[in-house]
Amino acid sequence: MSHLTESSAWQALSSHQPSIKHMRELFKEDPQRFEKMSLKSCGFLFDYSKNRLDDKALELLIELANSANLPAKIKAMFAGEAINTTENRAVLHTALRADSNADIRVNGENIVPEVQQTLAKMEQFVADVHQGTWKGHTGKTITDIVSIGIGGSFLGPKIASQALRPFWTGHLNCHFVANVDATSIVEKLKGLDPETTLFVMSSKSFSTQETLTNTLSARKWLLDSGAEQSAVAKHFVAITSNVPKATEFGIDANNIFPMWDWVGGRYSMWSAIGLPVALLIGFNAFRELLAGAAEMDEHFATQPLEQNMPVLMGMISLWYSNFYGSQSQVVLTYDHYLRGLPAYIQQLDMESNGKSVNLAGDELDYTTGPIIWGGEGTNGQHAYHQLIHQGTALIPADFIMPLNSHNPLGEHHAQLASNCFGQTQALMQGRTYEESLAELANSSLSDAEKDVIAKHKVMPGNRPSNTILMDKLTPKTLGSLIALYEHRTFVQGAIWDINSFDQWGVELGKVLGVNVLAELNPSNQCNKFDASTNALINCFNSNQI
Structure with missing residues (x-):
């Protein structure tokens, strides 16, 4: 035990x-x-x-x-202690909605000013898009946002945007892409105008397979419309910690928003990951979203x-x-x-x-x-x-x-x-047998039939x-x-007594998937893996058109 x-x-x-x-x-x-x-x-x-x-x-x-020392563990989280022990990280999604005057430290440095700077940058970006000062490469204003992410970078913004539909400002439409299945992005891009579409790419590493693949396809869609490579800077922004990869892709360094290792993906909607939400509902409403979370934080902590x-x-x-x-x-x-x-x-x-x-x-x-x-x-x-x-x-x-x-x-x-x-x-x-039987009292059923039906109508409740x-x-x-x-x-x-802030179970299938991808070739006969995986790969390879 x-x-x-x-x-x-x-x-x-x-x-x-x-x-x-x-x-x-x-x-x-x-x-x-x-x-x-x-x-x-x-x-x-x-x-x-x-x-x-x-x-x-x-x-x-x-x-x-x-x-179980729950009060002390709550304090440790809010204080920025490294409670994500397997990755030696603090867990501070609460800092993303903290008061601007708060002092919350990670490795001795107050992180609140950087959070506030990012919020200010988001606010200016939202204003630029809404006011039409941000324009596409041909000078047209933005009408549609395509948000590309997966996991927390996808679910949080999508569901918050859906939930807050009554608060959309009417300036923009937003479309969310996560699945690497090509159908997802192909269907989303149908009917959109490359000249008026802005892509928001969310990936901490700028190398998440599904997100990067969809982003590369989005860039190709833009360039295939006749745009030059320089147009990418007018149609793509990124939320990432890998600035070199984002700029190499063609995104202007000024249009890159930070991600921090003390925020897990499924807790990240309050950061720049929430940019699609802010674009849809406006930044004042986005601050209300943060204020609601902060109020619950205060309740939980006190x-x-x-x-x-x-x-x-x-x-x-x-x-x-x-x-x-x-x-x-x-x-x-x-x-x-x-x-x-x-x-x-x-x-x-x-x-x-x-x-x-x-x-x-x-x-x-x-x-x-x-x-x-x-x-x-x-x-x-x-x-x-x-x-x-x-x-x-x-x-x-x-x-x-x-x-x-x-x-x-x-x-x-x-x-x-x-x-x-x-x-x-x-x-x-619930409903007891006696109550069910009483409901059948005036029916034409026989007593035996009433008994059977009454038993089927019982609900235990509780x-x-x-x-x-x-x-x-x-x-x-x-x-x-x-x-x-x-x-x-x-x-x-x-x-x-578990670590609620890592997700190693997500990783293994992704790692093995990379090895499998190398074997997916119509001319290949695979025998590197177990019998089932080999057979599935070979079935796929032999059926590619």
């Missing part, structure tokens, strides 16, 4: 878990349950009352967090654990993973603009906490990193909600909804809300969920929401 599973708090939770009553009973016994198990902060109402929790379980979860939203979310999720054997968690967004959020949280959580050794390199004897998935309501209610309600797997759910819509129309939003709240109620209380409500989806509330999930992810990693 590990130090964590041998701890008194862990053992106490294991002992207490079987005594937790059905949520129906918990609500009956305590009329004040919602008041006790809900929290308002950062523009959110967070209702965690529909969970398999009682006062003792919450007390023990907080005790576990304290025994509030007691038992009143701390990311801590409660993280510990409740851990409760199901480690003490109920739950293997996945679903994120359900009751807002069309937030339909991409589950994919963002999926990368954030699974790339961060998909680990099997602790900080010391010892194999774990407990589960980490649930499978994150989800979609938008009410679509899922006619699909996978069936599994959540009546399947054999326990799947905790997060329901997220704004109280007010950007597009009020008749009863649409009231119906949306009724479905959201009705689903959480149904998951909690299925956990959190509900997060906000007044309206705005740049500020989106910033707070994403920061909430960032910190929730950190909390779990801190308890599990």
